[in-house]
Amino acid sequence: MANPNPVETIDQTESTDENSNPIAQSTNLKHKKVNTKTNSNLSSSRPSKKRNRTVTIKQNLNLKQKNGSKQIQSLHPNLKNHKGNWKPMDLVWEESSGAVAPEYRYAKQFHLWTDSKTILLTRKIVKNGNLQLEETKAISPIQYEKWMNRFLEMGISQFPYEEIPEEKITGISYNFVEFQFGSTKSKFYYRLEEIHQPDWVQKKNIIKYIERMKP
Known part of the structure; x- marks a missing residue:
């Protein structure tokens, strides 16, 4: 149970x-x-x-x-001073064909500079022995800042200030780029046959950029 x-x-x-x-x-x-x-x-x-x-x-x-x-x-330094005026800047490029027949002669001169309130560009071009262009025009601040930034990026201010070669070759043109911004100065000379060499790429790019400047 x-x-x-x-x-x-x-x-x-x-x-x-x-x-x-x-x-x-x-x-x-x-x-x-x-x-x-x-x-x-x-x-x-x-x-x-x-x-x-x-x-x-x-x-x-x-x-x-x-x-x-x-x-x-x-x-890209400040392009104006504490008063709002443009800092002194002067850029000159000169190139010519040298001693060739008159019908083949050319010369180019570009001059970009500032005063306190304006930026100016002068261009003078001679082609085939004849004056093709000669003008001076004002440049806008935006365009100027773009050019300056590009030049500084390419190292235009980093070259020493060269003197013209003492020994000159007859019939050869000594072309140059001269740059001054504030207390910074640089300048280099070149012959037309030099600029196409591999070690001249930086200077050649600067020259080509100057040549493309237009108001």
Whole structure:
């Protein structure tokens, strides 16, 4: 005959007490929350490779931007003084064909300069022995700033100030580019056959840029 009051095992009693006792349930829930928080804190305290990589990339970008702004600032100085007037600037380019037959002679002279309030460009071109162009016109500030920034980028102010060669060859033209901006002065001479040599690329680019200047 079955016992009407079966004896509960120790495991069953503990389980029943735990489920029926609200204090025990609350304690267990608190333990679970504490464990969850602890695990989350541990995972957040671990170094994240992705986060470190992102921070490093941002730092490198900021460094490049700072260096880039310094470089731009040094290449593109303020073209006006503290009174708002244009700083003194004078650029001259002269080139001629030398001793050739009159029908093949040419000469070019470009002169860009500033006074306190205006920028002026003079162009004089002789072609086939005849005067083709001679004019002086005002240049807009925007155009002037564009030209100056480009010249400085190409290094026009970095050449030493050369004197005309003492030994001159008869029939050879000694052409030149002369640049002055504030206290900075540079000047270089060249012969027509020199300008096409590989080591004259920088100077050739400057000459070609001057030749393309128009009001």
